[in-house]
Amino acid sequence: MFALLDQIFVLLKHSLVGYFPVWMQPVVSVLISVVVIICLFPALFALTTVLERKGLARIQNRIGPNRTGPFGILQPVADGIKSLTKEDIVPSSADGAVHFLAPIVLVVAVFMGFAVLPMGRNMTLVQMDAGLLFFFAIGASTELSVFMAGWSSRNKYSLLGAMRAVAQMISYEVPLLMSSVAVVMITGSLSLGKIVEAQNHYTWGLPHWYIFTPWGLAGFVMYAIAATAETNRSPFDLPEGESELVAGYHTEYSGFKFALFFLGEYLAMFSISGLGTTLFLGGWSAPLEALNWVPSWFWFFSKLMLSICVFIWLRGTLPRLRQDQLMNFAWKFVLPYTLLILMVTALWRFLGPGWQQWVYCSAILIFAYIAMARTGLRRGHIGPRKYRYAE
């Protein structure tokens, strides 16, 4: 019964595919999965926008949207209708073709990332041996669309926003990759399915997720920081800082193209949270052995939504960084620390199971964190800027 519930979507798809002739079956199978992904994640996006607005409102002791539908849950419908009926303005000096293509490229690239994410047991669209590599290769092309948008708009704010976005995304792409490489070193595979399988076993009823190891916890924190910057979320929302740059690279977009950018941004958040879940939080595996009967897809999506809630929480808490703080933090703290995590992961592997690996790895990581934070703060590489003349 529970096994059936776990595999219900897989079985449903198989029975649907069975109605088609054999030569069509592979194509139909992929098409069904794609349609489901294309419908599911925008629906989740709609849910997240209202969740975010309500959550931020509560953080600021407000009520939040509550006019459309019960508790305001129909707000995204109203927003969607609004953005569809708005005029689509293209600046007369803009590069029309590129301006039109940019949001499409963004959304397509972001959707491609979902192809390799294991969303449940046997629920991966493409079982790719180098799924992680594919994910990052596709993810890097979102930078292209951001720059296309900024450049083609012919607006200085757009261009500045795009420049900031590209600089930031490239800077944080490196620690993002590095922290994932640690997982690959332990698992020995780039396949996301295998990474989940490697975490899906239990001792004393507790899971072997990578976040419960010293290098995994440190890696997860670095991954979360880099992922926040990669998706342009607050406190790393410089590329679209509305108080500085109007709206950054999508200043000149209105109507449905703007909605596409908005969608792409949230989808990127989902896909990067999904990857973080897969790499460090055990993907679709249950948090306790006793809870294994709950469907695997439920665990994947609850972990996903949990990370989205953390994103929202961070956005409600932290003010925006300055460009130099952002760059210093990436290159002088996050990157060296992720490199250290790689070393510690190698040490973990080399020491083998036992108490030594826990003690040594934790000690190195904690000591390095304290030492780097101290020196960084003293030299002014991270933390508040010291003004030499104006004080």
Added chain:
Amino acid sequence: MLGEGILKGLAETAKNFAGSFFSAERLTTVEYPEDRIAPIEAARVFPILIYDGLDWEAGLRCVACQICEKECPPKCIFIEKSKDKKPDVLGKPQFYPAAFDIDISVCMSCQICVEVCPFEAIKMDTVYELSTEDRFEGLLLDRRQLARPNRYYQQIHPTEAGVVDARLAADKVKSDAKAKAASDATAAKAAAAPAAQNSPKPGEGN
């Protein structure tokens, strides 16, 4: 320590998030069309003209002295002085406004007209739901639309109206006494006049 401040901030926002569900004093939002806050006595929106008695036209305190029109910074008041005079509350013949218009799309609610008025004739209203479909005619209020009974003024600004009413009553007593003294003096003079003039003038004597 690096990251300590972030954790503190996260704890603070979490406290706000959870607190807003439980404590009513955190959640200060008034959901306006359904809920309203109690009227505030010192609130001021746009000017109104006060009248005494029941007939708005006869009771208007305004004597068309045009001080408010001249003092109004955005020049939103238009007054047309009457040709004739009619008695005011004190019985003194005064001019009255033949037209008194305020363009509330121009008015900036500065209350200067109220401060300069020597006759307590113009006061500030507290009604703020004044939206209209016609942004020209709908926002240009004439004296009929501006007239409010003194009773209404007492209701919206009780403290201020008490002071004003006391002052006006004192003025009335004073002017009555003066009028009485004047009439007494005339009567005495009339009595003291020689009784030889026994033939009354036309129009008198009834």
